[in-house]
Amino acid sequence: MLSIKNLHASIEGTPILRGINLEVKAGEVHAIMGPNGSGKSTLASVLAGREEYDVTEGEVIFQGKELLELSPEDRAREGVFLAFQYPIEIPGVSTTNFLRTALNQVREYRGLEPLDAVKFLSLMKEKMALVEIDQKLLSRSLNEGFSGGEKKRNEIFQMAMLEPVLSILDETDSGLDIDALRIVSNGVNKLKSEKTATIVVTHYQRLLDYIVPDFVHVLYKGRIVKSGTKELALELEEKGYDWIKEEVDSTATV
Amino acid sequence: MSKDNQILEDLNSKEYEHGWSVNFETDEAPLGLNEDIIRWISTKKEEPTWLLEWRLKAFKTWQAMKEPEWANVHYAKMDLQALRYYSAPKQSKKPKNINEVDPELIAIYERLGISLNEQKRLQGIAIDVVLDSVSVATTFKETLGKLGIIFCSFSEAVKEHPELIQKYLGSVVPMTDNYYAALNAAVFSDGSFCYIPKGVRCPMELSTYFRINAANTGQFERTLIVADDSSYVSYLEGCTAPQRDENQLHAAVVEIYAGAHAEVKYSTVQNWFPGDKDGKGGIFNFVTKRGICAGDHSKISWTQVETGSAVTWKYPSCILKGDYSIGEFYSVAVTNNYQQADTGTKMIHIGKNTKSRIVSKGISAGKSQNSYRGQVQVMKRAHNARNFSQCDSLLMGDQCGAHTFPYIDIANPSAKVEHEATTSKIGEDQIFYCNQRGIATEDAVALIVNGYAKEVLNQLPMEFAVEAQKLLALTLEGSVG
Numbered sequence: 001m002l003s004i005k006n007l008h009a010s011i012e013g014t015p016i017l018r019g020i021n022l023e024v025k026a027g028e029v030h031a032i033m034g035p036n037g038s039g040k041s042t043l044a045s046v047l048a049g050r051e052e053y054d055v056t057e058g059e060v061i062f063q064g065k066e067l068l069e070l071s072p073e074d075r076a077r078e079g080v081f082l083a084f085q086y087p088i089e090i091p092g093v094s095t096t097n098f099l100r101t102a103l104n105q106v107r108e109y110r111g112l113e114p115l116d117a118v119k120f121l122s123l124m125k126e127k128m129a130l131v132e133i134d135q136k137l138l139s140r141s142l143n144e145g146f147s148g149g150e151k152k153r154n155e156i157f158q159m160a161m162l163e164p165v166l167s168i169l170d171e172t173d174s175g176l177d178i179d180a181l182r183i184v185s186n187g188v189n190k191l192k193s194e195k196t197a198t199i200v201v202t203h204y205q206r207l208l209d210y211i212v213p214d215f216v217h218v219l220y221k222g223r224i225v226k227s228g229t230k231e232l233a234l235e236l237e238e239k240g241y242d243w244i245k246e247e248v249d250s251t252a253t254v
Numbered sequence: 255m256s257k258d259n260q261i262l263e264d265l266n267s268k269e270y271e272h273g274w275s276v277n278f279e280t281d282e283a284p285l286g287l288n289e290d291i292i293r294w295i296s297t298k299k300e301e302p303t304w305l306l307e308w309r310l311k312a313f314k315t316w317q318a319m320k321e322p323e324w325a326n327v328h329y330a331k332m333d334l335q336a337l338r339y340y341s342a343p344k345q346s347k348k349p350k351n352i353n354e355v356d357p358e359l360i361a362i363y364e365r366l367g368i369s370l371n372e373q374k375r376l377q378g379i380a381i382d383v384v385l386d387s388v389s390v391a392t393t394f395k396e397t398l399g400k401l402g403i404i405f406c407s408f409s410e411a412v413k414e415h416p417e418l419i420q421k422y423l424g425s426v427v428p429m430t431d432n433y434y435a436a437l438n439a440a441v442f443s444d445g446s447f448c449y450i451p452k453g454v455r456c457p458m459e460l461s462t463y464f465r466i467n468a469a470n471t472g473q474f475e476r477t478l479i480v481a482d483d484s485s486y487v488s489y490l491e492g493c494t495a496p497q498r499d500e501n502q503l504h505a506a507v508v509e510i511y512a513g514a515h516a517e518v519k520y521s522t523v524q525n526w527f528p529g530d531k532d533g534k535g536g537i538f539n540f541v542t543k544r545g546i547c548a549g550d551h552s553k554i555s556w557t558q559v560e561t562g563s564a565v566t567w568k569y570p571s572c573i574l575k576g577d578y579s580i581g582e583f584y585s586v587a588v589t590n591n592y593q594q595a596d597t598g599t600k601m602i603h604i605g606k607n608t609k610s611r612i613v614s615k616g617i618s619a620g621k622s623q624n625s626y627r628g629q630v631q632v633m634k635r636a637h638n639a640r641n642f643s644q645c646d647s648l649l650m651g652d653q654c655g656a657h658t659f660p661y662i663d664i665a666n667p668s669a670k671v672e673h674e675a676t677t678s679k680i681g682e683d684q685i686f687y688c689n690q691r692g693i694a695t696e697d698a699v700a701l702i703v704n705g706y707a708k709e710v711l712n713q714l715p716m717e718f719a720v721e722a723q724k725l726l727a728l729t730l731e732g733s734v735g
Binding site: 072081098 | 691692707709
């Protein structure tokens with residue numbers, strides 16, 4: 001589904017990603033871990049098409065298409081979803097209104113009729129139950145005055161509504177208490193299918209107790225330096241990142 | 255930053271869609287402004303002597319006045335002697351009702367999306383249409399007449415209801431009020447008049463649609479709304495003009511009188527030609543709008559969506575004379591390209607327990623300048639006056655300007671006045687967030703701007719609100735920063 005080859009990206013001339021290689025197949029969950037500043041969030045942003053990053057080398061193929069050639073909105077319409085680490089506030093625009101605009105633009109791109117108000121509402125009801133979100137929250141201004149947990153839950157609700165092929169969760173666990181973490185993870189798990197894939201970007205193993213990954217990758221200095229299964233995450237939890245840093249730094253060639 | 259500018263430069267704004275004009279035979283005054291022209295207009299309109307004298311007095315006053323320069327706008331002053339002060343489509347005889355109006359004129363309005371055919375109009379809106387200097391048609395006159403509501407052109411009101419005109423004309427905006435109001439008083443040619451009798455709730459929206467067609471012609475119309483005790487009316491105003499290279503002058507006066515327990519809601523969607531993207535042409539919109547809450551418990555509410563005009567100079571105001579009277583001002587002013595707007599309100603608290611509320615949302619894009627100028631005045635006897643003002647500015651790109659000039663003048667210590675102001679930018683973050691959900695950038699801007707202006711748009715009657723939302727999106731098309 002997703003194939004990242006030798007991806008290099010920089011911001012204002014400073015290289016952040018220095019050759020990422022990653023293959024993600026349908027039905028898989030990949031966790032990207034790593035110490036602060038290793039490039040985890042940058043990878044998520046580059047995949048979603050954030051403009052301030054310059055891709056200097058490499059390619060990304062998503063379902064047979066050159067992902068990096070597409071505008072951010074077209075990537076979304078092709079089925080790439082990014083759950084933001086810091087969801088953005090849009091005053092005066094309700095989640096409902098926002099999502100209706102989004103969903104209908106996605107549908108138009110895919111050659112589908114727009115959903116009328118009745119159908120949209122029934123779809124919303126269905127997905128609301130899935131992620132245990134209150135309708136009151138959805139009629140408030142998007143993310144404005146939301147608690148950390150409400151924001152993250154709202155992200156997962158949007159994901160449920162837009163039914164993406166590839167979901168990228170960028171530090172979705174940050175700022176969540178245990179209950180919120182469980183609800184959010186449950187939502188993500190319910191949305192998983194044979195046809196979709198998930199990339200979970202996280203700093204801590206905690207989230208991976210709930211969203212169990214098939215593969216774990218450790219990002220350090222803009223490269224994937226170690227890959228393994230979920231046991232790797234447990235090992236990192238126990239030993240921290242220093243042993244990996246040392247391993248990499250000692251073998252690094254200048 | 256350079257990327258932003260690139261986008262701003264690359265994407266031209268969408269062309270003004272009402273920029274066309276039509277050739278038809280006109281009846282027009284010679285160019286220039288002097289006493290003879292005023293007499294010419296008055297004769298043309300078969301006016302009574304008292305009105306001619308009123309005009310001439312206004313003209314004398316005006317001659318001694320200077321064009322105001324305190325507003326935060328810069329433009330080359332117009333040569334008022336090079337303008338024409340009267341231009342009217344030639345009609346063989348005065349139409350008695352809508353069926354007798356020249357089909358050619360009706361076609362103009364059809365093209366603007368305004369149907370004058372009462373049968374075709376589903377929405378409950380009665381409309382008076384003013385083309386250049388004269389009112390060409392008023393719909394639903396008979397229906398309204400049954401309730402005692404008078405809704406007609408100003409000229410007709412002068413003939414049919416002289417006692418009302420004499421009583422209220424200039425009672426809210428005196429002829430000597432300011433430079434443009436005095437000019438208007440001297441040369442005004444037509445406009446709308448509306449009277450709601452005691453205890454009557456007007457069952458439909460009343461509306462005036464202004465269109466400037468002729469070149470080198472100023473439009474000077476007057477609207478006078480009188481809501482007698484315990485009555486209610488909602489009034490709408492819309493306007494467009496052809497796209498011309500020269501600036502055109504629109505200097506209108508609107509007066510509202512609200513008796514005890516009466517309520518008047520006045521909504522404007524102003525879409526004059528704003529000039530092209532290089533700042534050439536466009537309407538100078540120098541308008542005086544004021545209402546008086548004359549009776550106790552009366553209420554006047556102004557809602558405006560200002561998207562057009564090259565230069566806007568406009569401060570719809572409320573004189574809160576009656577005890578417990580309420581004044582409201584809700585405004586969205588958008589400027590793009592080289593537009594300049596200096597707009598706001600005045601709330602003058604005279605009566606006891608009077609309340610006012612000001613919500614102003616400025617949106618600046620391109621190289622435009624957008625200023626809010628508002629005054630809250632609490633007089634000595636206005637015990638327990640309350641005011642709440644909120645002035646927000648939204649900036650798009652880094653070449654525009656937003657300015658706020660609040661004046662607060664309190665003479666009674668029991669007054670409570672609150673003022674809140676914010677300035678924000680449409681963030682790349684917000685746009686990216688929308689993009690990431692599949693929303694195209696133009697639509698993202700429309701969504702964000704409409705969200706920002708929601709509090710004001712919610713005040714508009716339904717169909718107008720939809721229209722205004724589209725207009726906001728259209729005005730800002732291509733201005734992503």
